[in-house]
Amino acid sequence: MRRFNRIAQAFALSSCAALALAQPALGDEAPAPTPVHPDKWPAAKSPDFIDPAIEAKITKLMAQMSLREKVGQMIQADTAAITPEDLREYPLGSILAGGNSPPIGAPDRSPAEPWIATSHAFDAVALEKRKGHVAIPIIFGIDAVHGNSNVVGATLFPHNSGLGAMHDPELMREIGRATAAETAASGIHWAFGPTLAVPQDDRWGRAYEGYSENPALVAAYAAPMIEGLQGAPGTPNTVQAGRVSASVKHFLGDGGTTEGIDQGDTQVDEDTLIRIHDAGYPPAVDAGTMTVMASFQSWNGIKMHGNKALLTDVLKGRMGFDGFVVGDWNGHGQIPGCTNTDCPDTFNAGLDMAMAPDSWKGLFNSTLKHAEDGTIPMARIDDAVRRILRIKFKLGLFDAARPYEAKWQDVMGAPEHRAIARRAVRESLVLLKNEGVLPIKSSANVLVAGDAADDIGRQSGGWTLSWQGDGNTNADFPGATSIYAGIEQALEAGGGTATLSVDGSFSQKPDVAIVVFGEEPYAELRGDIRSLEFQPGDKKALALLTKLKAAGIPTVSVFLSGRPLWVNPEINQSDAFVAAWYPGSEGAGVADVLVGGATDFTGALSFSWPKRADQFRLNQGNADYDPLFALGYGLSYAKSAHVPALGEEPGIDASATNTSTYIADGILAKPFTMGLDGAVSQRLVDSADRQEGAIRLDWTGEGQMRIDGPNLKLDREANADMNVEVIYRLDTAPTAPVTLSLGSGTVRIDEALAQPGTWSSLKISLKCFGQHGTYLGGITKPFALKAKAPFAVSISDMRIATDPAGTVCPE
Numbered sequence: 121m122r123r124f125n126r127i128a129q130a131f132a133l134s135s136c137a138a139l140a141l142a143q144p145a146l147g148d149e150a151p152a153p154t155p156v157h158p159d160k161w162p163a164a165k166s167p168d169f170i171d172p173a174i175e176a177k178i179t180k181l182m183a184q185m186s187l188r189e190k191v192g193q194m195i196q197a198d199t200a201a202i203t204p205e206d207l208r209e210y211p212l213g214s215i216l217a218g219g220n221s222p223p224i225g226a227p228d229r230s231p232a233e234p235w236i237a238t239s240h241a242f243d244a245v246a247l248e249k250r251k252g253h254v255a256i257p258i259i260f261g262i263d264a265v266h267g268n269s270n271v272v273g274a275t276l277f278p279h280n281s282g283l284g285a286m287h288d289p290e291l292m293r294e295i296g297r298a299t300a301a302e303t304a305a306s307g308i309h310w311a312f313g314p315t316l317a318v319p320q321d322d323r324w325g326r327a328y329e330g331y332s333e334n335p336a337l338v339a340a341y342a343a344p345m346i347e348g349l350q351g352a353p354g355t356p357n358t359v360q361a362g363r364v365s366a367s368v369k370h371f372l373g374d375g376g377t378t379e380g381i382d383q384g385d386t387q388v389d390e391d392t393l394i395r396i397h398d399a400g401y402p403p404a405v406d407a408g409t410m411t412v413m414a415s416f417q418s419w420n421g422i423k424m425h426g427n428k429a430l431l432t433d434v435l436k437g438r439m440g441f442d443g444f445v446v447g448d449w450n451g452h453g454q455i456p457g458c459t460n461t462d463c464p465d466t467f468n469a470g471l472d473m474a475m476a477p478d479s480w481k482g483l484f485n486s487t488l489k490h491a492e493d494g495t496i497p498m499a500r501i502d503d504a505v506r507r508i509l510r511i512k513f514k515l516g517l518f519d520a521a522r523p524y525e526a527k528w529q530d531v532m533g534a535p536e537h538r539a540i541a542r543r544a545v546r547e548s549l550v551l552l553k554n555e556g557v558l559p560i561k562s563s564a565n566v567l568v569a570g571d572a573a574d575d576i577g578r579q580s581g582g583w584t585l586s587w588q589g590d591g592n593t594n595a596d597f598p599g600a601t602s603i604y605a606g607i608e609q610a611l612e613a614g615g616g617t618a619t620l621s622v623d624g625s626f627s628q629k630p631d632v633a634i635v636v637f638g639e640e641p642y643a644e645l646r647g648d649i650r651s652l653e654f655q656p657g658d659k660k661a662l663a664l665l666t667k668l669k670a671a672g673i674p675t676v677s678v679f680l681s682g683r684p685l686w687v688n689p690e691i692n693q694s695d696a697f698v699a700a701w702y703p704g705s706e707g708a709g710v711a712d713v714l715v716g717g718a719t720d721f722t723g724a725l726s727f728s729w730p731k732r733a734d735q736f737r738l739n740q741g742n743a744d745y746d747p748l749f750a751l752g753y754g755l756s757y758a759k760s761a762h763v764p765a766l767g768e769e770p771g772i773d774a775s776a777t778n779t780s781t782y783i784a785d786g787i788l789a790k791p792f793t794m795g796l797d798g799a800v801s802q803r804l805v806d807s808a809d810r811q812e813g814a815i816r817l818d819w820t821g822e823g824q825m826r827i828d829g830p831n832l833k834l835d836r837e838a839n840a841d842m843n844v845e846v847i848y849r850l851d852t853a854p855t856a857p858v859t860l861s862l863g864s865g866t867v868r869i870d871e872a873l874a875q876p877g878t879w880s881s882l883k884i885s886l887k888c889f890g891q892h893g894t895y896l897g898g899i900t901k902p903f904a905l906k907a908k909a910p911f912a913v914s915i916s917d918m919r920i921a922t923d924p925a926g927t928v929c930p931e
């Protein structure tokens with residue numbers, strides 16, 4: 121009961137916070153920064169970064185550079201919002217490709233070749249011989265976070281939560297090396313990883329980007345991963361040697377945000393910040409990480425992008441970091457008093473390069489002005505530019521040779537890299553339950569079921585070809601193996617058979633069923649959840665398991681997820697249950713352990729597994745630690761244990777926590793409700809794929825359909841280019857304007873609607889609502905759909921969506 125009270129209280133608090141945010145905070149006093157004592161922090165030092173010969177070259181270059189060129193080095197633009205020609209007028213120092221950003225003139229999902237061409241196109245302009253221009257190569261960065269995961273044909277390694285379960289720092293070095301080779305082979309110089317977050321709340325959508333809730337494990341992985349990517353200190357660290365810069369992130373405290381809300385506030389004292397969240401950084405600096413990425417989130421109310429004590433006094437001072445600090449995606453714009461296009465404070469706090477994907481031009485102009493008038497002191501500019509040039513030299517970017525690009529076809533998805541990834545898959549599997557059904561004999565007849573069984577996108581998770589990992593099909597992964605394909609290979613080799621049947625139907629009773637299911641891919645924001653219950657709505661996987669059990673078939677669950685979730689009912693319906701995380705492109709690693717018995721399980725949990733869906737901050741060492749499976753748990757063939765029937769009360773009502781789905785298959789998603797005013801009526805009709813899967817709305821005159829619900833805060837989603845997507849069919853074309861409002865902003869949509877009679881998608885960007893008057897930081901009245909004359913539309917779905925393709929913003 122006490123626990124329930126605490127949760128009720130937490131919700132009460134969060135809805136107060138939302139109310140407070142409904143009004144723009146005018147004249148609010150910023151919180152006082154928490155004092156920092158650099159001497160308390162573990163010391164570190166970038167190894168031999170200061171080479172007098174290189175420093176002299178930098179001094180010489182800087183003496184020739186104009187202020188405009190210096191400021192340019194400090195700004196990074198995104199491939200989706202800049203052309204190489206732009207660099208003539210705006211001499212920027214860096215380019216990134218965001219999760220949804222394509223190479224130039226090619227689709228977002230592209231193999232290495234167009235990426236190489238893109239990198240060269242920017243370099244060509246940056247290195248042009250022009251009067252009054254100092255030729256400096258660009259540094260090109262990408263989210264190569266589980267392999268070079270944004271490029272078609274790359275080897276994809278398990279996401280970090282799975283790698284944590286391996287407890288194998290030496291394999292991390294191999295993974296880093298293979299990732300670097302494939303990144304360098306794609307014309308890219310810089311991987312935005314590894315994430316050194318120590319996730320403390322599994323509701324956080326980025327929990328899977330962290331290796332463990334345990335700071336010691338994160339610390340143990342930092343150096344080998346960085347040395348794998350960059351080469352060890354004292355060895356060649358250049359792109360010519362197939363190495364790329366790492367970027368440890370997100371400095372600092374991202375894994376500690378209150379309630380697991382991405383880009384939120386980490387409310388801990390200095391000692392806790394050091395003990396838990398800083399654990400990976402001193403070893404990362406000692407191992408020579410060339411860059412550090414600042415975090416979106418705040419520490420006790422102060423945005424990290426503006427926290428001078430931590431960025432400058434601690435990181436560059438106490439920790440002796442001599443590389444450069446890069447910002448996160450318009451992260452500077454979240455500092456009070458800053459905008460995406462104007463923010464001297466971030467540079468004065470110690471940021472060396474701002475990530476200004478679409479805001480680079482404005483930020484360049486304002487920063488130049490601040491440099492000219494001394495708002496940003498010249499010494500600060502010179503320090504930032506020196507750090508950036510130092511890394512460009514260290515990486516060999518001034519040398520035109522690119523041997524890895526020349527052999528990209530051999531390097532991308534190389535068998536040797538895939539073998540490392542497959543081994544990582546084997547080592548990351550954690551056996552949670554086995555009542556004797558595993559290992560499966562290689563002569564068995566096996567039914568392979570579940571919607572993730574033969575889906576490489578599903579097994580790869582977020583940050584895979586697209587930002588959220590959505591929209592991928594098996595054809596996007598040449599050379600990869602699905603979990604089903606791996607099982608099939610293993611059984612065929614042993615005389616058994618594998619039959620793929622997503623829905624679990626069969627004509628001949630199999631010896632055993634392997635059911636592959638789990639979380640859909642996601643990245644930040646969309647991955648944030650309010651309850652740890654798996655599939656709180658339809659419990660589809662549970663229904664499938666129950667059906668197979670009822671038919672007398674032993675069941676093995678392979679659960680794909682970024683984090684531990686509450687799956688007690690699913691575990692109860694499984695004879696064996698394997699936590700497989702997001703294994704990536706080498707699905708055959710699953711069969712290596714499940715089939716035949718030659719390879720045993722060695723994986724052990726690096727995140728504690730919950731007993732109830734409300735155990736959000738379940739971390740070893742907490743006073744009330746009461747997990748279902750403790751940190752370090754993992755069964756094997758050698759070491760078995762009986763798992764008794766588990767309780768099936770989740771402890772929290774998950775439906776009360778939704779803020780991003782409004783209508784799903786014609787049903788109002790809780791806690792949202794629908795209201796009708798005026799001359800409009802509703803009834804259920806069939807959708808494209810479901811009986812009674814849509815709500816038909818008929819206007820006979822003036823009226824509106826409202827969606828009412830809790831206050832919404834969608835400013836972070838707007839910054840990330842998300843949109844409101846409506847799946848609809850126009851039934852009667854309107855003869856007068858039809859509008860959709862989100863809070864106080866209204867967009868006219870009748871001209872954006874498709875022809876009557878076909879199911880279509882309408883996507884309006886959140887930024888568009890912002891331009892039409894929505895205050896995205898606090899929306900009190902969610903949606904209203906208004907018409908003044910006869911009009912009819914059927915709606916099956918309405919939600920916040922992430923894929924920007926096809927987004928419109930009507931005038």
Ligand code: BGC
Pocket residue numbers: 217218219263312369448449644
């Ligand atoms: C993420 C970073 C990522 C960057 C570039 C941000 O939104 O927080 O982790 O490296 O975008 O895609």
Ligand code: BGC
Pocket residue numbers: 217218219220221449587839840841
């Ligand atoms: C980009 C990501 C980025 C995110 C910012 C997306 O549009 O593709 O790379 O991390 O926005 O939150």
